[in-house]
Amino acid sequence: MSSEAPAPQPQPPLIKGRGSHRRLAHRFEATQRDAFDDGWGGMQAQQLQHEEAPAPRTIVIHEPARSILCSNQSPDIGFERSINPYRGCEHGCSYCFARPTHSYLNLSPGLDFETHIVAKTNAAELLREALARPGFAPRPLCLGVATDAYQPIERELRITRGLLEVLAEARHPVSLITKSALVMRDLDVLGSMAAQRQAAVYVSLTTLDAGLARRLEPRAAAPHRRLQTIAALAQAGVPVGVSVSPVIPFLNEPELERILQAAAEAGATRAFSIPLRLPWEVAPLFRQWLAQHEPLKAERIMARVQDMRGGRDNDPSFGSRMRGQGLWAELLTQRFRKACQRLGLQRVTHELDYSAFRPPAPVSGQGSLF
Incomplete structure (x- = not known):
């Protein structure tokens, strides 16, 4: 038996501005292809061809949705309903837990998730219909959970803007x-x-290191822009919190206290944090990202992740999936709690007022008798 270590798998070339660099086969595909260096120069030719090819462009798919309100039954999430005006996310975060949702569209959780954005063009109309149904009762609602509600294309399509306008008309509280x-x-x-206690915003701030942010979240706003956003929201009277999620051991984890302090100084009053989650196809995608961007830390990072996830890349169990388990997860929780106490950051959601809800005018424009 040979004692030689297996040859390292060839990595696909980096694509500037993208978090993933290949169209990883999703879990429902019957076949999967992996690059293999046979020593005959095929890999070099393929890499040269890849480097000469233009960078993949973002494709926006305009698609009417059948429904817009998603119910949540998870006991470890603080909202009961959610709205996602888009599917896929151009920000390209390498760790995004929502990447596997593209598998249901027969698209890759890898590059396709970043380059094929589905826009729910009738989102505002569907929301209006849902809120106007007899017997509808307001419940905690979060906007932009599985995908960021402020995609670059939102500047043009204004789908999120339309949803907020319907919610404002109905006086239905929303967290974003x-x-x-x-x-x-x-x-x-x-x-x-916000003046009626019907809106709160949480800004996701993963790192203060602009270089790390460009590699980790290539098309998201730079850290200083997110701090400016927190400050602008606070100045406008909008309750604003910060999400330091995900916390990645040895990568952004050493910054935890500094991130919380910067957010508090900018005006944040709430905070929450979730350790790195790697469900389904996210695990191999993130491992590939580590091999390309953090090869010296890769094994150490994944060993700590598995230590907090019961020896696996991911633990989907309710209760532990949002905080991890074991010694290191507990130490991380203690660090977060003590920093929040020192900075005056509360770890509970903003209290919103659900008593003023009123059904919006129906889509047809017909008014109410009362």
Whole structure:
């Protein structure tokens, strides 16, 4: 038996501005192809061809949705309903837990997730219909969970803007999470809702290191822009919190306290944090990202991730999936809790007022008798 170590798998060339660099086969595909260096120069020719090819462009798929409100049954999530105006996310975060959702579209959770964005063009109309149904009762609602509601194409399509306008009309509270500075465009609506205790925003801030952010979240707003966004929201009277998620051991984990302090100084009053989750296809994609961007830390990072996930890349169990388990997860929780106490950051969600809800006018434009 040979004692030689297996040859390292060839890595696909980097694509500037993208978090993933290949169209990883999704879990429902019957076949999967992997690059293999046979020593005859095929890999070099393939890499040269890849380097000469133009960078993949973003394709926006305009598609009417059948429904817009998603119900949540998870006991470890603080909202009961969610809205995602888009599917896929051009920000290209290498760790994104939502990447596997593209498999249901027969698209790759890898490059396709970043380059094939589905826009739910009738989202506002569907929301209006849902809120106007007899017997509808408001429940905690989060906008932009599985995909950022402020995609670059939102500047043109204004789908998220339309959803906020319907919610404002119905006086239905909403929490919003984003890592885009584009949310400042809607300060007029959010500020008006916040004055009635009907809106709160959470800004995802993963690192203060601009270089790491460019590699980890290539098309998201730079860290300083997110801090500016927190400050602008706070100045407009919008309750704003910070999400330091995901916390990646030995990568952004050493920054945890500094991130919380910067967010608090900018105006954040709430905070939450979730250790790295690697469900389904995210695990091989993130491992590939580590091999390309952090090869010296890769084994150490994954060993710590598995230590917090019961020896696996991911633990989907309710209760532990959002905080991890074991010694290191507990130490991380203690660090987060003590930093929040020192900085005056509360670890509970903003209290919103659900008592003022009123059904919006129906799509047809016909008014109510009362």
